[in-house]
Amino acid sequence: MASLSPPAGRRLLSPSPGTARRKVVNRLMEAIATIAAVLAVGVLFLIVIDVAIKGLPAINLDFLTHNPVPFGQTGGGIADSIVGSAILIALATLLSVPVAILIAIYTSEFASPRASGAIRFALDLLNGVPTIVTGVFVFGLLVVGGQQSGWAGAIALGIVELPIVARAAQEVLDLVPRSLREAGLALGLRRWRIVLRIVLPTAAGGLITGAVLGVARVAGETAPLLLTSSIWSDLSITVNPAQAMPNIPVKIFELSESPSPSDHAQGWAAALVLILFVLVASVIARAAQERSRRRMRG
């Protein structure tokens, strides 16, 4: 035994033969991981800066406030698409957010753990339904035999928005402290009054954040609108959802498919408007979400 211990002791103190190699491998792997992160962030900046550089020259007040000009003429803007998109998104949000909050109330206040888990799962699945399939669904329901309409587009967008807002709302409602609900119960309040007077006001900030997240997501959705609100003939602002409404995503899609460079220039400009809106909304929602999460977890 005594003869074994000195070499073992020496090996413990002096670097073992493989140490240099192990350190090199470690450094290499660390470098690869860092490069991957830099690359991903780089791609984001590359695309956003590319859109900005190519879009800025075509953006001016006329582009934002004028309607498109007939085929063959140059100039014109995307005012009709901006208004159309705003209406479609507003309608989709008005349709989906109340339902989403109701779903969240059910899972966090009334449902058994089993039912609540099942609905969470269903929402995740709904979130995984390809948006083009959602488009086909609404197309089959409302457009076939009739015509495209802003309502059809808004409903399709609302279905895309629903699971996002509902999941965010569930997370927020689950963070409302139990003690608040119990205080309400101790005062003899009914469950629905506790929900209306205690739970929802406490979670209000987070619910709004969830809605903003949903808006950011559907603002750029093209596939559902392509089937439900993409064919419009007049080049003016439409405010009647009974007709197909011009919108920015479909506009970009059509401009991108065009062979003409001036259409591409307009496409980049419209893309810049859209990407700015989506990124700003996403960043605000994410920042608010992080803050409220930290605050509520204490």
Place this chain on the structure above:
Amino acid sequence: MRWLSTLAGVGAVALIVWIAEVVFNDASPAISRYGVSFVWRQAWNPTAAGGVGSFGALDFIYGTLVSSLLALLIATPMAIAIAVYLTELAPRFVRRPVAILVELLAAIPSVILGLWGIIVLGPFVANHLEPALSSVLGWIPLFSGTASPFGMLPAAIVLTIMALPIVTAVTREVFQATPRELREGAYALGATRWEMVRMVVLPVGRPGVVGAVILGLGRALGEAIAVTQVIGNTTEIKASLFSPAASMAAQIASEYQSAPTPLNQASLIYLAGILLVISLVVNLVARLYVRRVTVR
């Protein structure tokens, strides 16, 4: 309040069933004509059979699978590397900003990614990437053939950009859930950082990473717009990744307006039904995997 919210909850579940019902109902002309054989029929010709047309999904299923799998082949190692960087390496003050920036990639609307794909990525792929690949790896059929700005490769690159943030976000969450004692145990045994990752973080998180990858796959399979803009929408199965191809979602987006016959339209909707079933299964499997790791 109680029954109203219950109704909403049940409605969410019912909505999925309703979507499936409407889609398969509208696809019934194609379903009754081709049945399940639609899946392996290789045909997409609206004027064949005396104007009736002849349709099958094989070209599109092939294009969807190849473009998505290729995207995940690139995105997975990158996502794991980024997640390792974010959980093990990055200084505390850059973790959150970098994580948010990577997730913002997912916020770029697909139609803008497609526009960028047509005008920037496509020419780059055709003029630089594909010639370079074919000069080095040209002896593999995958990397031979004429370079083209539209095709499987640009589609896969666009899908990589879309899937990466999702796979990264879930993988990061999974890695963060690695028990502290296991990490410290590995370090106490003298492991380097990489050895700790290889022997603790990766094996412990594996089911979660598998789930993350499948989740990313679900995202890639269903993407219609960006893919239709760059894949070329050509119904042919070619070995080369450089050639134009087609995918299920992209075909629906590109053809629904111009489908001349009822059978053509029903066949498109049948494609949507197949896509729906595939994505539901993929998402189901992914969630089960992810849940196993993050929920304890």
